[in-house]
Amino acid sequence: MGNKWSATPSFTSEILNDNDDGEPPDISGESTLTVTVMESKHLKLDTVLGSGKHHGLIRVVNTFNAQCYTKPLKFDNQAWFMPKRRFVFVSSDPEGEIRVSLSQNHLPPLPAVPDALTTAGSCCENHPHGSENCGRQSPKEKVVLAKMTVPVSFVELKQAKHIDRWYDVLVPGITNQPGEVPQVRVSLDFNYQPSRAILSVDSLMQKYVIEDTLGAGVSVVKKAVHKYSKKPYAVKYLQKTVKGQNIPRTALDNEIELLRTISHPNIVQLYETMEDQTTIYLIMEYVKGSDLFDISDIIGTLRPASVAALLLPLLSALSYLHSRGIVHHDIKPENIIIDYSQNTLKLIDFGSAKLLTASNAKSQEGAVSGTLNYMAPEVLMNMRGARNLCDKAVDVWSIGVLTYILLSGVHPFDSGKSHENILNRIIAGKFDFKSGPVWSKVPKECKDFIKRCLLIDPKKRSTVVELLKHPWLVAAKVPQQQQPTGKRSSFLSDEECDRIVKEKTFHSTSRTNTMGSLLELFNDGVSRS
Numbered sequence: 151m152g153n154k155w156s157a158t159p160s161f162t163s164e165i166l167n168d169n170d171d172g173e174p175p176d177i178s179g180e181s182t183l184t185v186t187v188m189e190s191k192h193l194k195l196d197t198v199l200g201s202g203k204h205h206g207l208i209r210v211v212n213t214f215n216a217q218c219y220t221k222p223l224k225f226d227n228q229a230w231f232m233p234k235r236r237f238v239f240v241s242s243d244p245e246g247e248i249r250v251s252l253s254q255n256h257l258p259p260l261p262a263v264p265d266a267l268t269t270a271g272s273c274c275e276n277h278p279h280g281s282e283n284c285g286r287q288s289p290k291e292k293v294v295l296a297k298m299t300v301p302v303s304f305v306e307l308k309q310a311k312h313i314d315r316w317y318d319v320l321v322p323g324i325t326n327q328p329g330e331v332p333q334v335r336v337s338l339d340f341n342y343q344p345s346r347a348i349l350s351v352d353s354l355m356q357k358y359v360i361e362d363t364l365g366a367g368v369s370v371v372k373k374a375v376h377k378y379s380k381k382p383y384a385v386k387y388l389q390k391t392v393k394g395q396n397i398p399r400t401a402l403d404n405e406i407e408l409l410r411t412i413s414h415p416n417i418v419q420l421y422e423t424m425e426d427q428t429t430i431y432l433i434m435e436y437v438k439g440s441d442l443f444d445i446s447d448i449i450g451t452l453r454p455a456s457v458a459a460l461l462l463p464l465l466s467a468l469s470y471l472h473s474r475g476i477v478h479h480d481i482k483p484e485n486i487i488i489d490y491s492q493n494t495l496k497l498i499d500f501g502s503a504k505l506l507t508a509s510n511a512k513s514q515e516g517a518v519s520g521t522l523n524y525m526a527p528e529v530l531m532n533m534r535g536a537r538n539l540c541d542k543a544v545d546v547w548s549i550g551v552l553t554y555i556l557l558s559g560v561h562p563f564d565s566g567k568s569h570e571n572i573l574n575r576i577i578a579g580k581f582d583f584k585s586g587p588v589w590s591k592v593p594k595e596c597k598d599f600i601k602r603c604l605l606i607d608p609k610k611r612s613t614v615v616e617l618l619k620h621p622w623l624v625a626a627k628v629p630q631q632q633q634p635t636g637k638r639s640s641f642l643s644d645e646e647c648d649r650i651v652k653e654k655t656f657h658s659t660s661r662t663n664t665m666g667s668l669l670e671l672f673n674d675g676v677s678r679s
Contacts, residue, residue: 181242187235188335213246243421248300307340308413386432416467439489458626463495481548543608550603579606595622
């Protein structure tokens with residue numbers, strides 16, 4: 151008989167028969183979203199259909215690709231009997247909606263009896279008032295009995311992998327009794343497997359329209375628009391060779407493997423990867439907005455309240471990474487994207503990030519990665535031959551440098567002399583709050599926050615979890631929650647947002663260099679940003 155999708159409030163799981171399911175053809179190695187219709191309640195269609203047996207169709211479509219399913223089912227004694235209740239969609243980035251509809255399917259009588267009354271068109275032709283008043287419906291006509299929309303979020307699916315919820319059903323022409331809204335229980339199961347197949351660049355062009363360049367260093371980032379869904383993405387081009395030297399495969403795979411495993415609202419998402427003989431293409435979340443470097447370049451120093459509002463989501467992202475043993479190693483303004491219109495912050499660029507475990511700790515000793523001006527003393531000492539293990543504390547140091555710069559506009563260890571002098575001052579940990587009149591207006595709690603980050607001994611630095619509990623940031627959470635309706639951003643004032651929109655520049659000529667590996671460090675300061 152197949153699976154039974156109850157049209158009454160009662161339902162028992164033993165009537166489900168998983169052996170009847172089986173979708174779709176061979177899709178090994180592909181990311182898939184499986185939609186399973188579980189059960190229903192208050193979905194009483196007998197008042198529409200009447201008693202007896204009725205044939206129907208269930209149609210399942212989505213807004214993120216061209217796949218759709220139309221399956222037969224039948225209505226008998228107030229219940230739908232479904233031959234299949236699972237629908238599998240191949241997609242590496244499901245984002246949008248699943249739309250389900252139930253239709254009554256007026257099938258022609260079987261077997262067909264060829265007589266005057268059943269010949270096509272004869273009923274209407276012999277009817278005294280013509281076809282307009284004929285009581286019969288065309289055999290192909292389908293009446294939609296019920297509709298349901300299931301919202302789909304890639305970030306939520308990647309994080310949860312399995313979602314099981316009740317969704318409201320719209321039944322046209324039926325007035326629901328209080329407390330008896332028709333609902334259907336649906337489960338979503340996401341099997342995420344970013345493709346690593348060796349494909350030509352033509353495969354990228356077949357799926358996406360490549361548009362403007364968003365950023366360029368050693369890695370170029372371009373905007374791409376999916377040809378079917380019209381959704382924008384950012385494509386990062388990882389070159390396998392830089393200045394004639396091959397980038398170690400482990401370095402190239404590192405960013406991909408880390409991004410595959412993480413999902414956080416304040417971290418850029420990886421959707422898909424492609425690869426040819428010279429380049430790896432990372433199809434990533436497109437973040438509309440400006441990086442923190444451009445924003446501070448346009449509006450100058452930020453108010454302490456704005457800096458605190460920015461640090462809260464940034465530290466939330468870092469707390470998530472650190473809880474999974476991941477050190478970002480390159481916290482700086484260029485790697486923080488702010489969409490002030492949507493009030494969101496995204497941490498990007500995991501080219502320098504490292505997964506630190508007990509098994510690989512020894513191999514990480516003496517490693518150097520990041521951006522010089524934001525490197526912690528223990529990282530700089532490794533450049534001089536030390537064998538320090540650079541752990542989560544290096545990100546905390548970078549947070550301290552970032553906070554100081556956003557508030558004052560200058561580097562905490564900049565004495566106005568040579569670059570080498572800055573490095574010596576970083577190693578010595580020499581800084582103060584005398585770089586300008588701005589510090590007289592900065593609350594002492596803010597200065598204490600910076601001091602806790604910029605301690606030479608990494609073991610004495612605050613952890614990210616401790617920083618989130620710092621009085622300065624705790625006090626900043628309350629104004630955020632009380633943000634007035636209509637204000638565009640909790641990060642910046644409306645006047646500041648207007649200024650950024652007017653003066654925004656897409657390319658900066660004074661970027662700092664990222665050094666994701668020793669190759670980049672000693673090869674003319676090549677950047678992987």
